[in-house]
Structures are given as C-alpha cells and as structure tokens.
Amino acid sequence: MKPDLSHEITLTPAFHDLDPMDIVWHGNYVKYLEVARCALLQKYGYDYLQMRESGYAWPIVHMHLKYTGMVVYGQAFKVRAEITEWENRLRIDYLVTDAATGKRLNKAYTIQVALEIVTREMQYVCPQILWDKLGVQP
Amino acid sequence: MKPDLSHEITLTPAFHDLDPMDIVWHGNYVKYLEVARCALLQKYGYDYLQMRESGYAWPIVHMHLKYTGMVVYGQAFKVRAEITEWENRLRIDYLVTDAATGKRLNKAYTIQVALEIVTREMQYVCPQILWDKLGVQP
Amino acid sequence: MKPDLSHEITLTPAFHDLDPMDIVWHGNYVKYLEVARCALLQKYGYDYLQMRESGYAWPIVHMHLKYTGMVVYGQAFKVRAEITEWENRLRIDYLVTDAATGKRLNKAYTIQVALEIVTREMQYVCPQILWDKLGVQP
Amino acid sequence: MKPDLSHEITLTPAFHDLDPMDIVWHGNYVKYLEVARCALLQKYGYDYLQMRESGYAWPIVHMHLKYTGMVVYGQAFKVRAEITEWENRLRIDYLVTDAATGKRLNKAYTIQVALEIVTREMQYVCPQILWDKLGVQP
Numbered sequence: 001m002k003p004d005l006s007h008e009i010t011l012t013p014a015f016h017d018l019d020p021m022d023i024v025w026h027g028n029y030v031k032y033l034e035v036a037r038c039a040l041l042q043k044y045g046y047d048y049l050q051m052r053e054s055g056y057a058w059p060i061v062h063m064h065l066k067y068t069g070m071v072v073y074g075q076a077f078k079v080r081a082e083i084t085e086w087e088n089r090l091r092i093d094y095l096v097t098d099a100a101t102g103k104r105l106n107k108a109y110t111i112q113v114a115l116e117i118v119t120r121e122m123q124y125v126c127p128q129i130l131w132d133k134l135g136v137q138p
Numbered sequence: 139m140k141p142d143l144s145h146e147i148t149l150t151p152a153f154h155d156l157d158p159m160d161i162v163w164h165g166n167y168v169k170y171l172e173v174a175r176c177a178l179l180q181k182y183g184y185d186y187l188q189m190r191e192s193g194y195a196w197p198i199v200h201m202h203l204k205y206t207g208m209v210v211y212g213q214a215f216k217v218r219a220e221i222t223e224w225e226n227r228l229r230i231d232y233l234v235t236d237a238a239t240g241k242r243l244n245k246a247y248t249i250q251v252a253l254e255i256v257t258r259e260m261q262y263v264c265p266q267i268l269w270d271k272l273g274v275q276p
Numbered sequence: 277m278k279p280d281l282s283h284e285i286t287l288t289p290a291f292h293d294l295d296p297m298d299i300v301w302h303g304n305y306v307k308y309l310e311v312a313r314c315a316l317l318q319k320y321g322y323d324y325l326q327m328r329e330s331g332y333a334w335p336i337v338h339m340h341l342k343y344t345g346m347v348v349y350g351q352a353f354k355v356r357a358e359i360t361e362w363e364n365r366l367r368i369d370y371l372v373t374d375a376a377t378g379k380r381l382n383k384a385y386t387i388q389v390a391l392e393i394v395t396r397e398m399q400y401v402c403p404q405i406l407w408d409k410l411g412v413q414p
Numbered sequence: 415m416k417p418d419l420s421h422e423i424t425l426t427p428a429f430h431d432l433d434p435m436d437i438v439w440h441g442n443y444v445k446y447l448e449v450a451r452c453a454l455l456q457k458y459g460y461d462y463l464q465m466r467e468s469g470y471a472w473p474i475v476h477m478h479l480k481y482t483g484m485v486v487y488g489q490a491f492k493v494r495a496e497i498t499e500w501e502n503r504l505r506i507d508y509l510v511t512d513a514a515t516g517k518r519l520n521k522a523y524t525i526q527v528a529l530e531i532v533t534r535e536m537q538y539v540c541p542q543i544l545w546d547k548l549g550v551q552p
Contacts (some may be wrong), residue, residue, distance in 0.1 A: 012181040015324055019429070020436045020487075021185075026198040027172070032164035035290055048158075048291055048349055064202045073324055073434075090291055130548060152449055152460055157291070158298045160348075173428055186429055186487055211296075211462055236387060296462075303448070307439035324434075340478045364434040379485040 003136055007040035007084035010099055013071055024071040029106055033094050037110065040092070041086070046133035055117055055128045058090060062111035067081035069098070071103035077105060087138045088125055089113045140276055144220035147179035149239055152211055157190040162209040167244055168201070171232050171254055174217035175248065178230070192267045196228060198247035201211045208235070209241035215243060226263055227251045277411055283316035289347055300347040305382055306339070309321055309370050312355035313386065316368070322409040330405045331393055334366060335396055338387035345374070345381035353381060363414045365389045389394035417550055421454035422494035424513055427485055431461070438485040444477070445522055447508050450493035457500065460547040466542045469531055472504060476525035483512070483519035491519060502539055503527045526546045 011032055011045035019025040041047045051058055071077055085091035089111050094104035114123040114130070131138055149170055157163040179185045189196055211216055214237035223229035227249050234244035252261040252268070269276055285310055295301035302323050317323045327334055336366055352375035359366035372382035390399040390406070407414055425446060433439035455461045465472055485491055490513035499505035503525050511518035528537040528544070545552055 005141070014307065015314055016307055016310055016433070016439055016441060018434045020432045021195055021197070022366065022434045022435060023197075025430055026201065027165065027168035030168055031292055034165070034292055057159055059159070059205065059208070060163075061205050063164065063205075064379055065200070067197065067199050067201075108176070151453055152445065154295070154301055154303060154445055154448055156296045158294045158296060160296045163292055169428065169430055172430055176429055297471055299472070299473075302477065303441065304445035306444055310441070333435055335435070335484070336435075337442065337481050338479070339481075341476070341544065343475050343477075344474065346473070 003134075004082075005037070005040075005044075005134060005136070006041050006080060008078055008080040009036050010076055010078050011035065012076050013073060015073065018073060020071060021095075022044050023109060026065075026067060029065055029067075029096070029108070032077075032079050032096065033065075033108055036081040036094060037092055038071060040081045040083070044133045044135075046130065050133075052117070052126070056114045056127055056129070058112040058124070059115055059118055060110050061089070062114050063108070064110075065106060065108040067106055069103055076100065083134065084109075084135060085111075086126055086130060086136055090126065090130065101102075114126070141164075141272075143178075143182075143222075143224075143272060143274070144218060145174070145181050146216055146218040146238055147174050147177050148214055148216050148243055149173065149212060150214050153211065156211060160210060164203075165207060167205075167234065167246070168236065170215075171203075171219070171248060172215050174219040177229055178219045178221070184268065186205045189205050189272075191256070194252045194261070194265055194267070195255055196247050196250040197253055199227070201246070202248075203245055203246040204243060207241055209243060211249075214238065221272065222247075223249075224264055224268060224272060224274055228264065242245070243275060275276065279319075279410075280384075281316075281360075281362075281410060281412070282311070283319055284354055284356040285312050285315050286352055286354050286371060288352050289349060291349065294304050297399060302341075305341055305343075305372070305384070308353075309341075309357070309384055309386060312357040313368055315359045316359070318360055320411075322406065322410045326409075328393070330403070332365065332390045332399070332403055333393055334388040334407070335391055336386050337365070337389050339384070340380060340386075341384040343382055347381060350374060352376065359386060359410065361387075362402055362406060362410060362412055363374060364393075366402065366406065398405065416421065417548075418496075419454075419458075419498075419500075419548060420494060421450070421457050422492055423450050423453050424492050425449065425452060426523070427438070427487060428446075429487065432487060436486060436499055439499045440479075442478055443510070443522070444511065446491075446493050446525060447495070447522055449480075450508060451546040452496040454495045454497070460548075464547075466531070468541070470528045470537070470541055471531055472526040473529055474524050475503070475527050477522070478524075479520060479522040481520055483517055485519060490514065497548065498523075499525075500540055500544060500548060500550055504540065504544065513536050530546055 066070040232246040333362040508522040
C-alpha cells in the first residue's frame with residue numbers, strides 16, 4: 001500500500017508578490033511551492049537543517065508548473081505537497097487551489113537529487129536517511 | 139524556412155540571488171528567463187508596454203526548467219531565448235550556458251497565451267499583432 | 277490620550293530568504309515590515325485594496341532599518357508595527373524581536389504620503405479617509 | 415585630500431521589479447543598491463568572495479532610503495555609490511538618478527561593520543585589510 005506522504009498549507013499573497021496585472025507574478029509560485037515543501041519535509045524531520053546534518057544537499061533538478069488560475073490580493077489559497085517518488089530521486093507533486101472554492105489554480109512538480117556535500121557528487125540512488133525519515137522502503 | 143527568432147544576453151548573479159549553498163537559488167532562474175524573454179520581445183517591438191497597448195496580456199501558463207549545472211558568485215552566464223511557437227500560444231525555449239566554457243547549466247521553456255485585457259478572455263489563437271510584430275505567418 | 281494603533285505578527289523565514297551567511301538577507305526585512313504593515317492596516321479596514329478604492333496610493337518616501345541581530349532558518353520572530361504619525365504623512369514604527377527570547381533584532385520605520393491616483397499629486401496633508409479609518413483626529 | 419572612492423552603474427528595471435502601481439516596488443531599491451555596492455567593492459578587489467577569504471563578513475547594520483521619484487518599466491537609471499566612512503564602519507552613500515534627465519530618484523546610505531567569521535564577533539574598528547584594499551589611512 002502506498003503511504004500518504006502529503007501535507008497542506010494555506011497562504012495569502014503579500015503585496016510585494018503582485019505584478020502590474022494586479023495578480024501574483026508567476027515566478028512567486030516557486031516560493032509558495034518551497035514553503036509547502038519545507039513544511040512537508042519538516043513533518044518528517046528532514047528539512048534543510050537535517051538534510052545538511054545528514055551530509056546531503058538536495059538541489060532541484062527539474063521543476064514544472066502549469067497555471068490554470070490567478071491569485072489576487074486578499075485571496076487565500078492552499079498548497080498541497082505530496083512525495084510521489086523517493087527511490088532514485090525525490091519527486092514532490094503540488095496542487096494549488098483557491099481556499100474558498102477549491103478551484104484549481106496551479107499544478108506542479110519538483111524533482112530533487114541527493115548531492116553529497118563533502119564530495120559534491122550526485123547520488124543516483126537516494127540515501128538511506130531519506131527512507132528512514134519518511135518511513136518507506138525503496 | 140523557419141525564421142530565426144532568438145536573442146542572447148549575458149548576466150552575472152547578484153549577491154542576493156545566492157542561497158546558503160553559495161549557489162544561485164533555483165527560483166531565481168525564473169527571473170533570468172524573464173529578463174532574456176523581455177530583451178527578445180523588445181527586439182521585435184512587442185515587450186510588456188506594447189503588449190498592453192495592443193490590448194493583450196500574455197500570462198505564463200506553463201513553465202519547465204531542467205537544471206544541469208550551478209551558478210556561483212562572479213560566474214558570467216548566457217541566456218539564449220528563442221520563440222518556437224506562435225500560432226495558438228507563444229512558446230519560448232531557453233538555454234543557459236556558462237559564458238566562459240559554454241557548459242550547459244539550464245534548459246527551459248515557457249508557454250504564454252494571449253488574454254484580452256478588456257474581456258479577461260483567453261485567446262485560443264494568437265492575435266494578428268503578434269505575427270505582425272514577429273514578421274511571421276501562422 | 278494617544279490611541280494604540282499597533283499590531284503584531286509572528287513569522288518564520290522561508291529558505292529562499294537566506295543568504296550565503298546562512299542568515300536572512302538584510303533586504304528581506306523590508307518584506308517582513310510590509311507584511312506587518314498590511315496586517316495592521318487591514319485591521320483598520322485601510323489596506324491596499326481600500327486605499328485604491330479611496331482614490332489614493334500611499335508610496336513609501338522614507339525607510340530606515342537598524343539591524344541588531346540576525347535571523348536563522350527555523351527561528352520564529354515577531355514584527356510589531358505601530359502607527360505613530362497620521363497628520364501630514366503616515367509613519368509606522370516597527371520592532372522585530374526573537375519570538376522565544378524577546379531579544380531585539382531590528383528597529384525600523386517607514387513614512388508614506390498620500391498620492392491622489394487620478395492627478396498623481398502628492399498630498400501635503402493626509403486625506404480625511406485615513407483619520408476616519410483609524411478613528412483619530414489630526 | 416579625500417580620496418574618490420565612488421563608482422556608478424546604469425540599470426533598467428526588470429518586469430518582476432514592478433508592483434501593481436506599475437512602478438518599481440520600493441523594496442527592490444535595496445537590490446539595486448547592493449548591485450552598485452558590489453560593483454564598487456569589486457573595483458577595489460574587496461567584494462563578497464575576497465571579504466570571506468579575508469576572514470570577515472560585513473553585515474549591513476543600518477540602511478536608510480529616501481524616495482523622491484519613481485521608476486517605470488523601460489526607464490534607465492544610474493546608481494552612484496561612494497564610500498564615505500571606513501574607520502570604524504563602512505558607510506556607503508548612494509544616489510539614484512534618471513539616466514536621461516539626471517533627476518534625483520533616491521538618496522540612500524548603508525552602514526556595514528566587520529564581523530570576524532570564525533569568532534562571530536563584531537569589530538569596533540575596521541580591519542587593516544579594508545584600508546589596504548581601498549588605499550586609505552584610518
């Protein structure tokens with residue numbers, strides 16, 4: 001059975017997130033995804049500080065975003081993040097929805113790989129520490 | 139014959155673009171792509187201000203980035219942007235390379251669609267003004 | 277008697293707020309001040325959207341920040357914002373403190389003036405709408 | 415005689431620097447100041463990388479900006495940075511002007527102090543390396 005490795009947060013845009021169209025600038029969604037990703041990884045005790053302690057950095061190697069709606073000032077939205085791959089790379093899928101109506105605003109994913117900090121070498125298999133933290137088997 | 143609708147700029151990262159790994163934070167590439175895209179569209183007289191004058195906004199609806207290298211402080215890099223679709227949507231492909239060695243650092247694309255500002259309606263075919271500006275046929 | 281026109285929020289830094297020193301980049305405090313200022317103005321029903329409706333923009337004309345501490349990843353901090361002038365210009369004073377210890381991290385102020393949107397003219401006296409919203413006398 | 419420790423750069427705003435008022439968001443000037451400061455310090459061989467090598471970080475402890483004009487998309491502007499104190503702290507004064515007309519847009523200063531990286535201790539006198547690099551006497 002596939003484990004549930006997901007987490008959801010609710011955000012509202014800051015004024016400085018808006019562009020001249022009076023909507024959130026498209027690049028700022030990358031920040032929202034990161035906030036949701038960090039909250040998710042924190043839940044499993046493997047956020048930025050623990051990653052570094054474990055000897056690995058986890059750079060983003062792929063990022064895809066599909067925009068289907070816009071966010072205006074004052075509009076609350078949810079970002080759901082779910083880990084969907086953990087064997088050779090860490091894939092996280094995201095769904096951004098309007099908090100009031102549930103309307104889909106953005107669908108995205110990111111892919112990270114482990115990079116050993118000391119050697120600066122990419123790992124082609126995720127390190128054991130990730131599986132231990134998530135409580136999964138490769 | 140396919141027209142050459144490309145442009146290349148050279149940039150260096152700002153200190154505030156760096157993250158704790160001492161490399162450019164992955165989300166900042168979205169800014170570099172935008173700077174290259176705007177420079178390209180300016181060449182054809184159809185950047186943000188002319189878009190607005192023409193009655194259309196061009197929101198990003200898809201964005202994909204593939205990271206194959208890192209950028210450190212002081213490292214010059216090139217961003218090449220090329221328009222590869224203009225019929226129903228505006229697709230731009232990007233290639234980020236190290237300015238000194240030519241090593242590939244990032245490969246990306248963005249897709250934009252025309253949105254009529256007055257009606258807020260998405261256009262399923264690009265407006266004539268885009269083709270006129272680019273000097274292309276749909 | 278001077279009215280209490282203050283509000284306090286609690287924040288934690290995002291990973292993308294950090295710089296290579298592994299602390300929050302100094303420029304990001306400007307964002308935190310804005311989030312606190314907007315929360316404060318929202319409390320009085322005079323945030324960005326209501327400002328615009330009232331016919332005025334309120335550009336920042338002065339900004340001063342004094343840094344006395346650093347913020348690291350995972351460190352919760354409070355931002356207290358208080359309106360201290362409202363006659364001819366809107367001055368807001370800020371105090372950023374560590375949420376756990378109360379240690380002062382930053383002391384700042386911003387000054388805004390009313391700009392009539394239609395005429396683009398600076399107002400040398402704050403408009404009545406500000407005083408009505410805040411429940412104060414000039 | 416006071417040495418001339420100044421440098422000037424010319425910039426144009428990126429689209430993502432604009433806010434809903436269609437002008438550069440006030441917080442982005444902090445980025446422009448930093449770009450000018452780094453270019454100035456690079457001229458003297460004492461930018462971020464050399465600072466780190468010398469064993470010191472130079473955090474900003476004071477920052478003041480006074481806005482007297484606005485920057486719109488496509489508007490070139492100059493940022494002049496000048497070192498005006500170097501004995502106990504590093505003070506840099508900035509002047510932002512419209513590139514075409516010379517109109518003053520912003521006047522600012524930043525103050526940095528040396529922080530020994532190993533001990534994390536603030537220095538109450540600037541280290542000798544700064545004076546050597548700048549070619550000045552304390």
